[in-house]
Each structure stands twice: as structure tokens, then as C-alpha cells.
Amino acid sequence: MEINTSSIAVHWFRRDLRLEDNASLYQALKSGYPVLCIFIFDQIILNKLENKSDARVTFIHNEVIRLKSELEALGSSLLIQYGDPLEIWKKLITSHSINTVFTNHDYEPYALTRDLQISKFLNNAKVSFNTFKDQVIFEKNEIIKEDGKPYTVFTPYSKKWKAALNDFYLKSYPTELYYSHFLQTSPFQGFTLETLGFEKSEFHFPPKVSTRGLIKNYKENRNIPSVDGTSRLSLHFRFGTISVRQKASQALSLSETWLNELIWREFYMSILFHFPHVVSSSFKPQYDKIEWLNDKDQFDKWSVGQTGYPIVDAGMRQLNATGFMHNRVRMIVASFLTKHLLIDWRWGEAYFAEKLLDFELASNNGGWQWAAGSGVDAAPYFRIFNPYLQTLKFDPQNRYIKTWVPEFESGTYPKPIVNHEMARVRCLETYKRALT
Secondary structure (H helix, E strand, O other), X not given: OOOOOOOXXXXXXXXXXXXXXXXXXXXXXXXXXXXXXXXEEEHHHHOOOOOOOOHHHHHHHHHHHHHHHHHHHOOOOEEEEEEOHHHHHHHHHHHOOEEEEEEEOOOOHHHHHHHHHHHHHHHHOOOEEEEEOOOOOOOOOOOEOOOOOEXXXXXXXXXXXXXHOOHHHHOOOOHHHHHHHEOOOOOOOOOOOXXXXXXXXXXXXXXXXXXXXXXXXXXXXXXXXXXXXOOOOHHHHHHOOOOHHHHHHHHHHHOHHHHHHHHHHHHHHHHHHHOHHHHOOOOOHHHHHOOOOOOHHHHHHHHHOOOOOHHHHHXXXXXXXXXXXXXXXXXXXHHHHHHHOOOOHHHHHHXXXXXXXXXXXXXXXXXXXXXXXXXXXXXXXXXXXXXXXXXXXXXXXXXXXXXXXXXXXXXXXXXXXXXXXHHHHXXXXXXXXXXX
């Protein structure tokens, strides 16, 4: 391929922090122009983070520095910027001879607005803005009903998803064939966390590899919180440090149950895309009529793991200490907050958004609305998890509980902040008033 060196192409890394099997990067490297790679620490997003040692910022910073090193080993580098993305692009097109920009799709509301503004600006400046599907197998209107409407129930969505799947959608992008097309340049200056106004987090980040055995045994182990039976890859899917195509291919041969988790992720992304009102409102409007109690003292006890319900407290303490909570326990603590305490699901969703390493708007919103009964394909409002029965079923020897609530059998452990049976009856009456 003949490379035109009179101007350059730019690949903008966002939620795709890897060189291998990267849709946009592949297209950029085949564009016929030397490719400059950039990453922007978005000041608009970072300014919303109250915790200046937010572990996710440390994770992103680590991965960006890794990418920079990998590119420098190829004779190129990564241009790292910090600020308002639109303002940065205004400066970039004056300081560089840019012909075209490549990046991968981002589906969250802020990202859609940001990309539309930048696309308009670049097009007015005679610079093309090209975006590609990368973080999902299917997107937007690719999996819809025969009448053209989006699915709002998971099972038929997943059946259509699996029926549509073929080798084309799982094929990797061989970016490595075109590494010689990166812009050859001396290393650019790096960015420290302190420059961004953040401190390094000491959280442990799960590796981006998972054993075949773990995925193969996922169905048997996934509901047992005391067992390391989940892949912990959600953080890497969130920031694109692994390829969803490669993992979906692996799941096809090892575990349909694990594949279903990938499909749930895309189902919730589809819901967010087609029904953006779910960000701030219930998917089912009548659920916004529920008269939440919103007791701040009880919410605070829930958030620090002092409810007197050991399985709930274990989950919240695990979240606060590690940025992770076991999937089964996420359902238990969400049900407890919304149904036992009658606290608005949005309070819990916001707390998880602040604490979860793998926070993803679509999945977090979908999970909380599922627990509250207000979302698509949600648990019916009269399904109220009994924390005691959930413990007997999934942590019968209290191994998980003892790890996070070692004092639960001692006199120092608090009494339950609410009686289970009273809370169950109160929840049913409250929901019924709102929904009839």
C-alpha cells in the first residue's frame, strides 16, 4: 500500500485500549495515511468524579501508558491530551495536517452528544470523522423484531442474537499486518495522575486473562460468592482492553451460560440506545409513582455494610474495599435496598456508579431497574429476595460472609435495621398502590 505522507490519519482511543483486533485502528492503518494515535483524558467526565483516588482513573492511566510503550516499541507514540475534547480537536487540526479521524462507537448519551459535536466541527474543517462498531458483536438496529421494533425481553433477543451470529461477526481485525503504517515519531510527553488532579489507587485490578476451566465451569460456580467462579473480565470489556469478538468465540466452545452474560450486556446496551429515558426514569413509567421512603440513615447503613443482614453487608463491604461485588450478591443487595428499605433504585445505581470498577451505564441501570421491577424483563414486583434464604442457598457455610463480616456472630454486629416480614408486606402494599 502506498502511504501518502503529506497529511495524517488519527486514531482516537476511547473504550478500546488495545492495538490488537481493533476495528477503528484497523481502518485507520489501511487508510493510506500515517496513523497518529491519541487519547484524551476527558475533563468533562473527570470533573464529575468526587473521589480523587478513583481506581478507574488509575486503571485507565495504567493502560494508556502501556499503549504508549507498545507504540513506542513500534517507532511511534501516543499523544495524550487532557481537557474538553472539542477544544482539543480545535487545537489538533491547527497543529497537525489531519486528513481523516477514526474512532470506535460509544453508545452512552454523553458520548453520542460529544461525538456529534466533534463530527460537525471536523466535517466543517474538511476532516472526515469515521466511527466503527468494536465493543459489541451487535449494535443499534442489528437485533430487532420482525416489525422493526427493539426487543424488551431478553430471551427472544438472545435467540435472535444467536441465530444471527456467524463467523463474519467473530472475525478479528488483523491490525498487526499494518503496524508499519503508524506515524514514526519520537516519544510524546506522558501524563501523570497528579497532572490530572488524581492520586494513585492501591486497588488490585483483575488480569485480562481467564482460564478455559473457569469459563467452562462458569454455570456451576457463578452463583457461589465464596468461590472465584466468575471471570472478572467486565472491567476489561468496559475499557476495551480485551476483544469481545475473541471472548465470544471462546464462549461458543466452552460455555453458553457465559456467552449469555455477554448477550445480557448487549441487550442492556440496546435498551439504552432505543430507550434513553431509562437513564433518569423507570422503563415502565408507572413505577415512577412508587412512594419511596428514602430514609437517608438507612441508606448510609446499607452503603457501609451495617444493615444487620450479613449477606447484604458482606456484599457492600466487598464493593467498598475492592470495587467489585459478586453478581449474585449484587442482586441481593439491590433487592434489599429497593424492596426492604423502599429506597429509590436511582440512589443505589448512583452509589454503584461511583464504586464499581466495571461500571457501565447500560448494565448498571438495567440491573438496578431489574431489581426494582421497573425495567425491561424485570423481576416482578412481588418477587422479594429473602436474604436469609439466599444465604442458605448460595453461602450455606457462611464462607463469603465470614470473609467480609467476620464479626457477624458476635455481640458487636448490629441488629437488623428492618424486620424482613414487615418489610416484605410493606413493599407489596406500596408497590400495589402505585401500580393499580
